Amino acid sequence: MNPSAARIVLTGAAGGIGREAAAAFVAAGAAVLLVGRSPAQLSAASRSIEASTSGSAGRIAWHVADLGKAAHVDELVAVATEWRCNVIVHAAGVPCFGALETVDLETMRQVLDINLLAPIRLTQALLPHLRSQARAQVICVGSALGSIGLPGFSVYSASKFGLRGFAEALRRELSGSSVRVQYVGPRSTRTSFNDASVEAYNAATGTAMDAPDVVAATLLRSLHDETPERFIGFPERLAVRLNGAVPTLLDGSFDKHRRSVPPPPAVTPAAGPQSLAAVSVPVESPGAPR
Ligand SMILES: NC(=O)c1ccc[n+]([C@@H]2O[C@H](COP(=O)([O-])OP(=O)(O)OC[C@H]3O[C@@H](n4cnc5c(N)ncnc54)[C@H](OP(=O)(O)O)[C@@H]3O)[C@@H](O)[C@H]2O)c1
Numbered sequence: 001m002n003p004s005a006a007r008i009v010l011t012g013a014a015g016g017i018g019r020e021a022a023a024a025f026v027a028a029g030a031a032v033l034l035v036g037r038s039p040a041q042l043s044a045a046s047r048s049i050e051a052s053t054s055g056s057a058g059r060i061a062w063h064v065a066d067l068g069k070a071a072h073v074d075e076l077v078a079v080a081t082e083w084r085c086n087v088i089v090h091a092a093g094v095p096c097f098g099a100l101e102t103v104d105l106e107t108m109r110q111v112l113d114i115n116l117l118a119p120i121r122l123t124q125a126l127l128p129h130l131r132s133q134a135r136a137q138v139i140c141v142g143s144a145l146g147s148i149g150l151p152g153f154s155v156y157s158a159s160k161f162g163l164r165g166f167a168e169a170l171r172r173e174l175s176g177s178s179v180r181v182q183y184v185g186p187r188s189t190r191t192s193f194n195d196a197s198v199e200a201y202n203a204a205t206g207t208a209m210d211a212p213d214v215v216a217a218t219l220l221r222s223l224h225d226e227t228p229e230r231f232i233g234f235p236e237r238l239a240v241r242l243n244g245a246v247p248t249l250l251d252g253s254f255d256k257h258r259r260s261v262p263p264p265p266a267v268t269p270a271a272g273p274q275s276l277a278a279v280s281v282p283v284e285s286p287g288a289p290r
Contacts, residue, residue, distance in 0.1 A: 001086070001087070001135050001137065001223065001224070001226070002029075002224070003025060003028035003029045003030040003220065003223055003224060004028070004029030004030065005086075005135075006025065006029075006030040006031070006086060006087045006137075006223060007030070007031045007033075007083065007084055007085045007086050007087065008025055008030050008031065008032045008033065008085065008087040008088070008089055008223075009033045009035060009076075009080045009083075009085045009087070009088045009089070009126075010022055010025070010032055010033065010034055010035060010089045010091060011035045011036070011065075011067060011088075011089070011090055011091055011092035011118075011119075011122070012035075012036065012090075012091035012092035012093060012141070013032070013034035013035055013036050013042065013045060013062070013091070014034070014036040014037075014038060014041035014042055014044075014045050015036070015091065015092070015093075015191065015192075015193070016189065016190070016191020016192060016193060016212045017091055017141065017186070017189060017191060017193075017212045017215045017216065018034075018036070018091045018092075019045050019049075019212075020212040020213045020215070020216035021089065021091060021215070021216040021219045021220070022034055022045060022049055022060075023049045023052065023053070023216070024213070024216040024217060024219070024220045025219075025220060025223070026049050026050075026053050026056050026059055026060060027053050027056075028220055028223075028224075030059070030087075030223070031058075031059040031060070031061075032049075032059065032060055032061075033061045033062065033063060033079070033080060033083055033085060034046055034060065034061070034062040034063070035062070035063050035064075035065050035076060035092070036062075036064065036065075036092075037064060037065070037066050038064070039062075039064050042062035042063075042064065043062060045062075046060045046061075046062050061083065063076060063079050063080075067092055067113075067114055067118035067122070068110065068113050068114055068118065070121075073118065073121055073122055073125065074125070076122070077122065077125040077126055077129075080126060080129075081126070081129045085126070085129070085130075086130065086133040086134075086135065086136045086137070087136065087137045087138075087139065087223065088122065088123065088126055088130070088137075088138050088139070089139045089141065089219065089223075090118075090119035090122070090123075090138075090139070090140045090141055090163075091141040091219075092114060092118065093114060093115050093141065093193070094110055094111055094114045094115060095111075095156060095193050095194065095195075095198070096108075096111045096153070096155045096156040096159075097152050097153060097156065097194075097195070097197060097198050097201070098152060098197070098261065098262065099152065099261050099262065099263060099264040100154050100155070101264035102262075102264050102265075103154075103155050107155070108155050111155050111156060111158075111159050112155075112158070112159050112162075115156070115159035115160060115162075115163060116159045116162040116163055116166070119140055119163060119166070120166055123138050123170070127179070130178075130179050131177060131178060131179060133178060133179075134178060135178050135180075136178055136179045136180070137179070137180045137181075137182060137223065137226065138167075138170070138179060138180070138181045138182065139182045139183075139184060139219065139222060139223065140163050140164075140166070140167045140181075140182065140183045140184070141184055141186070141215075141219070142160045142163050142164050142167070142183050142184065142185045142186075143156075143157075143160040143185055143186060143187075144185050144186065144187045144188075144231060144232075144233070144236040144239070144240060145157045145160050146159075146160030146161050146162075146163055146164040146183075146185055147161070147164060147185060147231070147240040147243060147244060148236075148239050148240060148243045148250070149161070150254060150257050151254055151257045151258040151260075151261050152201060152257065152260070152261035160185075163183070164183055164185070167181050167182065167183040167229075168183070168229075171228055180226050180228075181228070182222050182226065182227065182228055182229065182230075183228070183229045183230075184215075184218055184219055184222050184229075184230050184231075184232070185229075185230070185231040185232065185236075185240065186210065186214075186215045186218070186232045186233075187207075187208065187209075187210060187231075187232055187233040187236040188202055188207055188208070188209045188210070189209060189210045189211070189212055189214070189215055190209045190210065190211055190212065191212050194209075197262060200260070201257070201260045201261065204256065204259075204260040205256050205257050205260055208233060210232060210233060214232065215232060218230060218232055
């Protein structure tokens with residue numbers, strides 16, 4: 001839709017990509033409801049965007065919500081409906097990098113909760129309102145890692161593959177309605193999302209990193225032209241296509257990536273029951289004399 005007609009609820013609005021996206025949306029004429037967990041960060045982001053964009057007064061609002069809390073999601077839905085949103089951009093997310101053996105259950109739950117369940121739940125609850133709009137858009141911020149599984153990102157990839165599947169299925173489910181469902185897959189991006197270990201992995205594997213304003217510009221483009229699915233960067237775009245067509249084709253291409261994942265701590269074999277080989281079991285042979 002034309003950005004000047006857009007009233008966008010933006011989760012992750014105080015994050016590296018979210019802040020740039022908010023600024024780009026407002027500069028293009030949209031109204032934006034910034035969503036995040038920190039009132040101080042949201043109000044600072046709102047003030048700085050308003051100060052740098054003339055004519056933006058009255059087009060920026062913010063709301064505090066922890067998307068891991070069902071009551072906060074319900075409250076956000078009520079606020080967003082009252083605010084008459086017609087676009088939701090799901091940009092909140094949490095990272096997860098490391099060998100699978102190093103990821104604890106609480107982290108797995110949080111990654112799946114915030115990256116996958118929260119956008120599904122929020123979209124579902126907002127859908128009756130979005131359907132009532134002349135035109136509406138749901139834009140999911142996924143990842144190249146939602147289409148290509150890389151060593152070290154098994155849990156994160158599970159969340160973003162899920163998000164991509166959600167967007168694809170819902171796009172088809174809502175085809176013919178007033179609601180467009182879109183998915184944007186950035187590659188690695190220079191924000192505090194990536195800690196030193198990911199930066200080292202990227203350096204070792206020659207993985208390029210974009211500035212967050214590249215992702216923001218892509219999100220703005222997707223808002224405007226309503227393209228269903230878009231990936232950022234080459235060779236990632238090509239790899240996404242190849243991996244989609246023949247999922248095992250690239251299996252041999254990630255040795256360097258595998259070697260660049262910090263290894264899990266060595267496991268000392270636990271002293272347990274003797275192995276079967278070590279246990280001598282008296283066996284009767286069929287023809288043995290009794
Ligand atoms: N950076 C990358 O390399 C990269 C690459 C591809 C895709 N992405 C995706 O792009 C999106 C934005 O990433 P980013 O780089 O901007 O990361 P970021 O700077 O860490 O921002 C992430 C945002 O998610 C919000 N968030 C996390 N947990 C939340 C919760 N429980 N409730 C509400 N909000 C929560 C944070 O809100 P608070 O401000 O309240 O903490 C933060 O604003 C994510 O979905 C990420 O998966 C990132």
